[in-house]
Amino acid sequence: MTSPRLVLTRGLMLVALVAVFAGCGAALPTGRFDALAAASKGVENKTRETDADIVKLTRRFMIFTAQAPYKDTSFKPEIDGMDFDFGPRLAPRLAALDVLASYTQALAAFARKDYQGDLDQATQSLGGSVTHLAGHPTVSEDAKKSAGVLATVVNELGRAYIERMRRAELKKAMSKAQPGIEGIVKFVTAINRDGALAVETMRKGIITKANALKPSDGMAKLQLNEAVEAVIVDTTIILAELTQESAAVEAIGPAHAEVRDSLDKDDRTSLEKLKALVAEVKRLQGALSSLK
Amino acid sequence: MSDHALAEGLAGLASRVDSLSQLAEGSDKEALQADAERLTKLLLVAIARNMDATNAQYQDAVNQVAAATGAIVATDKKIQKVADTIAMVAKALDVAEKVLKKAAGV
Numbered sequence: 385m386t387s388p389r390l391v392l393t394r395g396l397m398l399v400a401l402v403a404v405f406a407g408c409g410a411a412l413p414t415g416r417f418d419a420l421a422a423a424s425k426g427v428e429n430k431t432r433e434t435d436a437d438i439v440k441l442t443r444r445f446m447i448f449t450a451q452a453p454y455k456d457t458s459f460k461p462e463i464d465g466m467d468f469d470f471g472p473r474l475a476p477r478l479a480a481l482d483v484l485a486s487y488t489q490a491l492a493a494f495a496r497k498d499y500q501g502d503l504d505q506a507t508q509s510l511g512g513s514v515t516h517l518a519g520h521p522t523v524s525e526d527a528k529k530s531a532g533v534l535a536t537v538v539n540e541l542g543r544a545y546i547e548r549m550r551r552a553e554l555k556k557a558m559s560k561a562q563p564g565i566e567g568i569v570k571f572v573t574a575i576n577r578d579g580a581l582a583v584e585t586m587r588k589g590i591i592t593k594a595n596a597l598k599p600s601d602g603m604a605k606l607q608l609n610e611a612v613e614a615v616i617v618d619t620t621i622i623l624a625e626l627t628q629e630s631a632a633v634e635a636i637g638p639a640h641a642e643v644r645d646s647l648d649k650d651d652r653t654s655l656e657k658l659k660a661l662v663a664e665v666k667r668l669q670g671a672l673s674s675l676k
Numbered sequence: 677m678s679d680h681a682l683a684e685g686l687a688g689l690a691s692r693v694d695s696l697s698q699l700a701e702g703s704d705k706e707a708l709q710a711d712a713e714r715l716t717k718l719l720l721v722a723i724a725r726n727m728d729a730t731n732a733q734y735q736d737a738v739n740q741v742a743a744a745t746g747a748i749v750a751t752d753k754k755i756q757k758v759a760d761t762i763a764m765v766a767k768a769l770d771v772a773e774k775v776l777k778k779a780a781g782v
Contacts, residue, residue: 461720463717463718463721466718468724470724578683581723585720592694592709592713593713596709
């Protein structure tokens with residue numbers, strides 16, 4: 385049985401070790417990890433909204449182009465049994481973005497040392513996201529592999545209580561994950577490009593159809609103008625969103641690399657270093673008290 | 677050949693047909709407008725298929741439609757009559773639809 389005195393001695397030794405390690409490197413830049421996680425989640429949420437707008441636009445396209453006599457399938461996005469329902473086609477991209485968001489959340493939780501709470505939750509969430517992505521029939525093999533890389537990296541993260549070890553774990557994990565991130569980004573931006581082409585095609589199709597219509601009176605002309613104007617405004621917004629979302633997701637790879645590289649640097653002030661050291665010591669004290 | 681060749685080929689053709697329909701009159705105009713609408717929907721199918729990254733038959737479809745579109749572009753300068761153009765567009769649409777159906781498994 386370990387005596388309280390021995391525990392205290394071990395504790396003091398650990399505190400001394402922490403002080404030595406603090407001289408070699410500062411506390412982890414948890415704020416940067418949090419910012420990366422928040423940015424990834426933000427891209428996912430925004431993309432979800434854009435996808436809903438594309439599905440709405442497809443409905444509007446069908447309203448403009450459906451032909452009488454009507455059938456119960458007249459407004460389905462299809463021609464001769466071939467569908468162009470973009471909802472299911474866009475879903476794998478959202479699943480891929482969810483993988484990216486869960487991965488960055490796991491990194492942030494690990495950097496914060498929240499092993500029991502956020503890290504466990506983020507790891508489970510990542511596992512679910514990867515399974516969800518792989519379950520889509522239209523997902524590419526490259527995207528599946530990339531998601532698998534991120535899941536493996538997070539599963540391999542150990543529970544390092546000493547900061548220097550945690551820093552090394554993070555650097556190793558993030559270096560291994562970098563190609564996976566780039567694979568996911570490539571998959572997402574390719575579908576964004578196809579989505580933009582679909583939006584442009586539907587816009588042109590609606591305008592062409594509207595030009596061929598002959599409104600019966602002034603009021604009908606006004607209603608047609610309003611409908612076409614709404615399509616032009618909405619599609620312009622959707623196209624801008626897709627461009628912005630691609631730019632944002634393309635920035636995640638370099639940001640991930642930069643956060644990893646920042647683990648080698650120490651650009652904080654002495655006071656911040658001191659605060660981090662004190663916080664680390666307190667945390668270790670808490671961990672040690674549970675051993676008594 | 678890029679994965680977008682089919683969609684790009686159809687988009688080019690749709691643009692050509694749309695321009696021609698604005699110059700045409702009467703039944704020719706109506707025929708070209710109907711073709712333009714059909715082309716737009718086929719183009720949307722091609723874009724949707726393009727998102728099906730694992731569709732193995734897609735590459736075959738791309739090659740066939742690119743060949744058909746290429747044939748139209750090559751003979752375009754010789755076309756004097758709108759009726760000939762309409763017939764050629766219809767032929768290209770049939771080819772595009774056939775390969776898209778194959779890719780879609782319909």
